[in-house]
Amino acid sequence: MTRMSQGDSGTKIKASMMTKHRFLATAMTGILLTAAFSAAWVTTTIGTANAQVVVGESTIARDSVLLTGPLTIPAGGFMHVYDATPYHIMKGHIALQVPCDAQHNASVQVLIGQAPDLKPANLEFVSQLSTPGEQCMYHVDIASHDDPNNPIITDVAIKNAGSEDVQLTDTSTVFVGVDEIMPNLAAAEQGGAEGGGGGGMNMTEGGGM
Numbered sequence: 001m002t003r004m005s006q007g008d009s010g011t012k013i014k015a016s017m018m019t020k021h022r023f024l025a026t027a028m029t030g031i032l033l034t035a036a037f038s039a040a041w042v043t044t045t046i047g048t049a050n051a052q053v054v055v056g057e058s059t060i061a062r063d064s065v066l067l068t069g070p071l072t073i074p075a076g077g078f079m080h081v082y083d084a085t086p087y088h089i090m091k092g093h094i095a096l097q098v099p100c101d102a103q104h105n106a107s108v109q110v111l112i113g114q115a116p117d118l119k120p121a122n123l124e125f126v127s128q129l130s131t132p133g134e135q136c137m138y139h140v141d142i143a144s145h146d147d148p149n150n151p152i153i154t155d156v157a158i159k160n161a162g163s164e165d166v167q168l169t170d171t172s173t174v175f176v177g178v179d180e181i182m183p184n185l186a187a188a189e190q191g192g193a194e195g196g197g198g199g200g201m202n203m204t205e206g207g208g209m
């Protein structure tokens with residue numbers, strides 16, 4: 001028969017208590033780590049949800065306008081082709097085939113922005129579909145918030161900035177395609193504050209160029 005002395009008993013009790021402490025410490029560490037991971041997951045989820053809300057404010061759309069000749073744009077005159085007010089254009093594309101000179105300079109400007117503050121778009125010349133001195137093809141992607149000097153795009157216009165009339169022929173075309181729009185909240189709030197309702201100024205309301 002093995003006898004357990006008082007000293008042995010005290011040692012075993014002490015060892016047992018140390019084991020329990022280690023177990024509790026391990027358990028608490030696990031709980032804290034679980035809580036930390038849970039908090040991180042919740043933060044990530046909320047962040048993702050917020051990102052989705054921001055993206056969700058825009059609307060995917062397919063809207064287009066095609067302007068064709070023959071027609072005349074007088075010297076200094078313009079034609080208003082597209083107005084997205086009270087939305088602004090997040091993604092769009094403009095393509096035009098118009099008379100050009102021998103250096104493939106277009107006879108008209110494409111103006112974009114928020115009326116009445118419109119600026120010339122930087123057109124890209126398409127040599128494969130052009131005949132300099134006769135008609136040339138140009139195109140440009142448009143998007144709000146890309147250009148700090150022209151951040152909001154609601155309107156598209158064609159302007160004759162020359163001193164002579166421009167004759168668009170029966171094969172001249174101006175195409176505006178819009179793929180994504182977003183509510184123009186700043187304009188809507190401003191319009192509401194002025195008692196005019198929801199929407200910014202459009203070109204038909206007296207905006208000049």
